Amino acid sequence: MDTQKKIDALYQDLPEVFSLKNFPQSEDSNWIILSPDNLDFDGLFQELFESQYFAINNITFSEPLFDLSVFGAKIKKPGSPVPLPKGDVTPPPDALAFYLPFHEYYPDKWGIYISLEGIFILAQRLIKLYPTKNLPDIKYFPKIAMHALFYHEAFHSAVESFAAKLELTHMKKIYVTAFNDYYAKTADKDDCLEEALANVKLISKTFDYINNNVSEKTEKYNLLEALLLYVKGNPPGYRKAYDIYTNQQEQEYQLLFIDNLMKYAISSNYRSKEIWTMFTHALTPLIRIDQVCYLINSKSMIWNIVPKHIRSIRYKELIKKLKKLKNIKLQRQGNGSHVIWQSSSGKRIPIPKHTKDIPVGTVMSILKELNLNMSFSQFLSI
Numbered sequence: 001m002d003t004q005k006k007i008d009a010l011y012q013d014l015p016e017v018f019s020l021k022n023f024p025q026s027e028d029s030n031w032i033i034l035s036p037d038n039l040d041f042d043g044l045f046q047e048l049f050e051s052q053y054f055a056i057n058n059i060t061f062s063e064p065l066f067d068l069s070v071f072g073a074k075i076k077k078p079g080s081p082v083p084l085p086k087g088d089v090t091p092p093p094d095a096l097a098f099y100l101p102f103h104e105y106y107p108d109k110w111g112i113y114i115s116l117e118g119i120f121i122l123a124q125r126l127i128k129l130y131p132t133k134n135l136p137d138i139k140y141f142p143k144i145a146m147h148a149l150f151y152h153e154a155f156h157s158a159v160e161s162f163a164a165k166l167e168l169t170h171m172k173k174i175y176v177t178a179f180n181d182y183y184a185k186t187a188d189k190d191d192c193l194e195e196a197l198a199n200v201k202l203i204s205k206t207f208d209y210i211n212n213n214v215s216e217k218t219e220k221y222n223l224l225e226a227l228l229l230y231v232k233g234n235p236p237g238y239r240k241a242y243d244i245y246t247n248q249q250e251q252e253y254q255l256l257f258i259d260n261l262m263k264y265a266i267s268s269n270y271r272s273k274e275i276w277t278m279f280t281h282a283l284t285p286l287i288r289i290d291q292v293c294y295l296i297n298s299k300s301m302i303w304n305i306v307p308k309h310i311r312s313i314r315y316k317e318l319i320k321k322l323k324k325l326k327n328i329k330l331q332r333q334g335n336g337s338h339v340i341w342q343s344s345s346g347k348r349i350p351i352p353k354h355t356k357d358i359p360v361g362t363v364m365s366i367l368k369e370l371n372l373n374m375s376f377s378q379f380l381s382i
Helices: 003-013 041-050 116-129 140-170 175-186 193-213 217-232 240-246 250-266 273-278 315-326 360-369 376-380
Strands: 031-034 097-100 111-115 293-297 312-314 329-333 338-342 348-352 357-359
Touching: 003 140, 031 312, 041 116, 041 140, 097 140, 111 116, 111 140, 116 140, 116 217, 116 293, 140 175, 140 193, 140 217, 140 250, 175 193, 175 250, 193 217, 193 240, 193 250, 217 240, 240 250, 250 273, 312 315, 312 360, 315 348, 315 357, 315 360, 348 360, 357 360, 360 376
Parallel strands: 111 293
Antiparallel strands: 031 293, 097 111, 312 357, 329 338, 338 348
8 A cells, every 4th residue: 555545544534633734835935846757856966066156165045945934833843944054054954855744734745845955055065074075976966965855854754654653553643742742842952862863864874875876985985974974063953863873872762762752642651662672663754765845946046057957847836827827717627638727818728637747848838829928947937
């Protein structure tokens, strides 16, 4: 059974454990959401790093990568975005990516969102922290940065998955109450084991990726050193991962973390934390790396380079923009998988809905049919 069907089943039988919210994005937002299939990742970052305008050490981002106000919560939650630090302060993973839990964003908005700017920022940071001047192929750094951000956020997914397992057996809310309360109590402190262990996964899983993709042994361990130095420079909570990883204490702290969660969730009081070794798959994420979403703002400093590397956009994204431009309205189901929409001028246009992604060529044909004389880049900026 795939992940979505599992969550559907949970919602069907235990809707009371969910606390649903609207997706944190206004209708006039400039954010564009892309799936991995939408984007030529390698081509984009190759151009970014080859561009003189975006020369390494010559670009800074002083504004938050995400509009934090739309998240609304004053109490910090696991995986939620944090402000991008000013100056040369090391940004934690949650300033560059975030996780939306299915307990709040069911059915289709939950998941891991990674900023393309965030990948670029972390790649730059890793280059700066690389222990020698003899850098490996520059193409490795964006991919390593992307994997690092994914594995950090995937740990937040794993914690939510653990809560869901407990909700099935105890038939009550646990994630949006006890687990979130525990996180809020420890946030911004070195007691925040969720962020520490998420960064341990960032190190260990990303190093697995490095091991499988970088052939030179010296480069492998230099890249690991850069990752460790990045984590060591993170804010309180996140930075504790450096000591946990280098002292090989992941299992010890993971058992302590589970024990603390269980005390908050069900008031457990076992004599030994080792009892939780019985929970062999307690912290298993429900999301894969090919299920992430990339975010890019059309007002971003790197926006001008992005559109040419986009292969397709989402059906919902296309419809949202056409509503703004031509006030299109749904008419009826067309032949096969097409839906008939009508513009304010009365022009009817069939739009394919057989897939969630619409190729760029199809988008441009639709724009031509609606007499919209603009480039794909201009359309995305609407």
